[in-house]
Amino acid sequence: MPLKSDANRWGSLAKLFHWTIVLLILAQGVIGLVMVELPKKPNIIPIYTFHKSLGLTILALAILRLTWRLFDRRPAEPAAMPRWQVLGARGGHALLYGLLFAVPLSGWWFDSASSLRPLYWWGLVKMPSLTGGGADKALKELAQETHETLFWLLVLVAAGHAAMALAHHFYNRDDVLRRMLPGRRASATPTR
Numbered sequence: 001m002p003l004k005s006d007a008n009r010w011g012s013l014a015k016l017f018h019w020t021i022v023l024l025i026l027a028q029g030v031i032g033l034v035m036v037e038l039p040k041k042p043n044i045i046p047i048y049t050f051h052k053s054l055g056l057t058i059l060a061l062a063i064l065r066l067t068w069r070l071f072d073r074r075p076a077e078p079a080a081m082p083r084w085q086v087l088g089a090r091g092g093h094a095l096l097y098g099l100l101f102a103v104p105l106s107g108w109w110f111d112s113a114s115s116l117r118p119l120y121w122w123g124l125v126k127m128p129s130l131t132g133g134g135a136d137k138a139l140k141e142l143a144q145e146t147h148e149t150l151f152w153l154l155v156l157v158a159a160g161h162a163a164m165a166l167a168h169h170f171y172n173r174d175d176v177l178r179r180m181l182p183g184r185r186a187s188a189t190p191t192r
């Protein structure tokens with residue numbers, strides 16, 4: 001399967017990035033929501049550490065994905081799609097890309113403002129502080145609120161996005177969902 005996208009379908013690398021990031025965000029969201037409910041004892045630290053490393057991995061993948069996207073094209077929208085829908089979809093995708101950066105960055109910001117201990121990515125790479133070190137209670141609370149709010153915004157926008165993908169498949173009966181699915185070749189439908 002070709003690595004690059006063409007007029008009719010997404011390339012294998014774009015699909016791999018899309019679905020890997022979807023699965024990791026799903027896991028990361030569940031871990032985040034569960035871990036904050038656990039009793040505050042030292043044995044929860046490894047779970048927090050895992051959440052931070054996985055979150056930074058998602059950030060790294062988002063950077064790689066967007067970089068690849070600069071060299072790749074996107075398939076054309078179905079010819080039957082009105083202009084306002086095309087613009088709406090592009091705006092929605094831009095928002096999703098923005099949140100793919102903003103959610104992990106706000107988590108990192110929260111970790112920096114808490115100034116608990118040095119942040120290591122998978123115990124290997126020491127990450128710089130985003131706040132210049134030193135605990136700041138007000139900043140910490142703001143960062144925590146931001147991380148949580150942005151996460152729920154991502155859930156909302158991604159749910160709308162998934163609903164649109166399903167509407168394309170079952171209502172418009174076009175190839176928009178099929179051509180993003182792993183390992184499948186989309187049949188050529190009229191494109192603009």
Ligand code: HEM
Nearest residue numbers: 028029032033036052055056058103104107108111148151
């Ligand atoms: C896409 C990536 C990420 C997602 C989807 C995510 C999701 C979440 C969620 C759902 C929570 C629970 C929020 C709440 O109910 O209070 C949470 C909490 C937390 N996240 Fe993330 N997170 C991500 C990345 C990160 C990163 C990169 C870091 C740090 C380097 C981080 C640090 C934290 C911390 C420390 C908490 C606990 C907040 C508290 O104690 O109230 N997260 N995250």
Ligand code: HEM
Nearest residue numbers: 018022025069074093096097158161162165166176177180
């Ligand atoms: C965390 C969840 C998700 C995120 C962050 C996300 C993000 C994105 C982004 C940013 C794009 C635009 C790609 C580009 O132009 O480079 C995209 C495309 C797409 N996504 Fe998702 N997505 C998520 C979940 C889903 C789910 C659950 C489905 C299916 C039910 C889905 C189906 C699609 C399809 C079909 C496209 C291609 C749309 C087109 O050809 O215009 N996505 N996604």
